[in-house]
Amino acid sequence: MRDKRMSLDDVVGELRSGMTIGLGGWGSRRKPMALVRAILRSDITDLTVVTYGGPDLGLLCSAGKVKKAYYGFVSLDSAPFYDPWFAKARTNGEIIAREMDEGMVKCGLEAAAARLPFLPIRAGLGSDVVEFWEGELKTVTSPYAGPDGTETLIAMPALELDASLVHLNIGDAHGNAAYTGVDPYFDDLYCMAAEKRYASVERIVETEELVKSVPLQSIILNRMMVDGVVEAPGGAHFTLAGDSYGRDEKFQRHYAESAKDPESWQKFVDRFLSGSEDDYQAAVQKFAAESKSGEKA
Amino acid sequence: MTTTETVTRAEYCAIACAEIFSGAGEIMASPMATLPQIGARLAKLTTEPDLLITDGEALILAEVPPLGGKAPIEGWMPFRKVFDVVASGRRHVVMGANQIDRHGNQNLSAFGPLQHPTRQMFGVRGAPGNTINHATSYWVGRHTTRVFTDKVDIVSGVGYDKVDPENPAYRFLNIPRVVTNLGVFDFGGPDHTFRAVSLHPGVEASTVAENTSFEVAGLDEAGVTREPTAEELRLIREVLDPKSLRDREVSL
Numbered sequence: 001m002r003d004k005r006m007s008l009d010d011v012v013g014e015l016r017s018g019m020t021i022g023l024g025g026w027g028s029r030r031k032p033m034a035l036v037r038a039i040l041r042s043d044i045t046d047l048t049v050v051t052y053g054g055p056d057l058g059l060l061c062s063a064g065k066v067k068k069a070y071y072g073f074v075s076l077d078s079a080p081f082y083d084p085w086f087a088k089a090r091t092n093g094e095i096i097a098r099e100m101d102e103g104m105v106k107c108g109l110e111a112a113a114a115r116l117p118f119l120p121i122r123a124g125l126g127s128d129v130v131e132f133w134e135g136e137l138k139t140v141t142s143p144y145a146g147p148d149g150t151e152t153l154i155a156m157p158a159l160e161l162d163a164s165l166v167h168l169n170i171g172d173a174h175g176n177a178a179y180t181g182v183d184p185y186f187d188d189l190y191c192m193a194a195e196k197r198y199a200s201v202e203r204i205v206e207t208e209e210l211v212k213s214v215p216l217q218s219i220i221l222n223r224m225m226v227d228g229v230v231e232a233p234g235g236a237h238f239t240l241a242g243d244s245y246g247r248d249e250k251f252q253r254h255y256a257e258s259a260k261d262p263e264s265w266q267k268f269v270d271r272f273l274s275g276s277e278d279d280y281q282a283a284v285q286k287f288a289a290e291s292k293s294g295e296k297a
Numbered sequence: 298m299t300t301t302e303t304v305t306r307a308e309y310c311a312i313a314c315a316e317i318f319s320g321a322g323e324i325m326a327s328p329m330a331t332l333p334q335i336g337a338r339l340a341k342l343t344t345e346p347d348l349l350i351t352d353g354e355a356l357i358l359a360e361v362p363p364l365g366g367k368a369p370i371e372g373w374m375p376f377r378k379v380f381d382v383v384a385s386g387r388r389h390v391v392m393g394a395n396q397i398d399r400h401g402n403q404n405l406s407a408f409g410p411l412q413h414p415t416r417q418m419f420g421v422r423g424a425p426g427n428t429i430n431h432a433t434s435y436w437v438g439r440h441t442t443r444v445f446t447d448k449v450d451i452v453s454g455v456g457y458d459k460v461d462p463e464n465p466a467y468r469f470l471n472i473p474r475v476v477t478n479l480g481v482f483d484f485g486g487p488d489h490t491f492r493a494v495s496l497h498p499g500v501e502a503s504t505v506a507e508n509t510s511f512e513v514a515g516l517d518e519a520g521v522t523r524e525p526t527a528e529e530l531r532l533i534r535e536v537l538d539p540k541s542l543r544d545r546e547v548s549l
Contacts, residue, residue: 026376053420073420087417090407097412101425103380122384122466123426126459128452132411148465182355183375 001174006228008038008277011198014228015039015163020048022109022159022194024166024187025239027054028077028247030179032167032200034235034277036060050159052105052186054239055255058085062259066095070159072102076256078249084259099132100124106186108159113192117158124154164194167236168221169244171201172210175226178218181242191225200232202244234281250291251284304525306478307332307543309497311533312525313476315339317391317434323347325388331546332476333391333436334364335537342532364538383423386469389432392424396449397435399491399511401472401484403428403454411451424453432471439548440477445491445509457489478547479505481522486514493519
């Protein structure tokens with residue numbers, strides 16, 4: 001079986017400017033942050049992003065890499081809740097927003113996964129979602145009349161992706177991978193909806209060890225759903241990652257506060273985003289140690 | 298016996314939030330803030346034992362914990378399954394709102410133009426799907442004219458005037474209650490307009506009128522929010538919210 005192991009920068013080397021990219025996870029939960037940081041290191045830009053948004057979308061906005069965004073929400077899941085870089089991009093009118101109901105994201109990915117042009121859904125009717133889509137979102141009328149008449153529903157178009165980036169807890173070199181914790185989120189759907197699929201994992205193990213370490217139901221990715229596997233311990237930082245680790249709330253607050261003015265953001269970039277992933281993880285450890293000793297003082 | 302004087306505004310809000318779920322039966326209660334959470338748990342401990350409640354993440358709780366507490370679980374409800382519940386209709390959500398208009402349109406997305414907002418919030422979240430599929434109530438901790446406005450900037454939660462009567466896809470829209478720090482409201486006014494059901498003790502009709510941009514139906518006829526029972530007060534103060542987190546969310 002194919003060995004699909006790659007480096008973070010190898011993955012980004014297969015992406016191109018202008019692509020439509022799906023980012024797994026949810027808000028500030030199990031986001032493929034190491035892969036996002038690798039995109040920040042590259043000159044890839046002009047992206048269309050599909051996501052249940054969190055600081056992944058925020059960081060991409062901070063580097064001006066997002067042209068268009070399809071999302072159900074954008075949240076940091078803890079105070080200050082609203083992502084400051086997404087907010088800046090929106091209030092400056094820098095991105096085209098295709099905002100939609102959360103359930104419509106799932107529906108659009110399911111349509112793409114099944115190679116269907118659309119799926120009907122009730123969510124969206126009567127709301128400004130239709131206005132957000134500026135003519136891209138249509139309705140479909142049922143061929144079957146019900147007792148109360150004929151229903152006209154939103155025809156959610158397939159959210160077809162050029163590439164998907166997801167982060168899971170454990171996987172093998174061939175693309176079998178599992179989550180640990182309470183929620184798979186939608187990472188399998190992102191992989192099913194995409195042409196090129198990349199999963200970073202906390203650790204790569206032999207297949208035998210993978211299937212022994214988790215319940216069968218947790219193995220949400222199989223080999224048909226993955227093109228590249230990256231071993232990236234801490235790869236979801238500063239979002240939470242199921243049983244592996246919780247959210248780094250202090251660091252997330254530091255990220256959000258640093259976005260407030262150009263000087264503090266430049267400092268954040270210099271300290272955390274100007275080197276390799278190893279440099280980032282080392283700087284994060286130092287930050288944690290410093291804030292701990294600061295508390296004691 | 299507890300007297301009226303000792304009941305706080307937040308405690309009237311708590312029982313008003315519990316009454317949102319009166320008669321709900323065996324459905325999922327999804328409260329999105331502290332007061333509605335106390336309300337849902339209070340309802341489950343008193344008149345609505347069959348309600349399903351979750352930890353707000355992915356676990357269905359078998360017993361009712363205090364705010365921030367843990368409890369034994371009875372099932373699994375990851376986000377993906379929540380969307381199945383939404384589409385099934387077996388849910389009553391209580392959302393917050395940055396704006397609500399006279400017909401129940403709600404905004405928690407952003408202020409200003411859609412593609413160039415002046416202030417960004419969450420985006421529409423699950424509001425369009427909630428409002429079109431199942432009972433949706435609202436909680437507003439600070440009742441002001443900025444919230445209760447003539448026109449919301451972005452319609453995330455669908456109001457009654459958006460319903461197409463020719464299209465049965467809209468038939469599940471239902472906004473039973475709006476509970477605020479000033480009183481209890483519904484959309485039972487003429488043409489499904491915002492109507493006062495009761496004002497909390499000490500709240501004058503003029504205060505509600507001054508803090509609402511549009512005319513409130515039934516404001517002069519509205520009664521007073523009922524007293525909590527001794528059992529409800531005990532559950533609120535001793536079991537569910539001994540740290541009085543409720544007071545932080547209710548403006549006076």
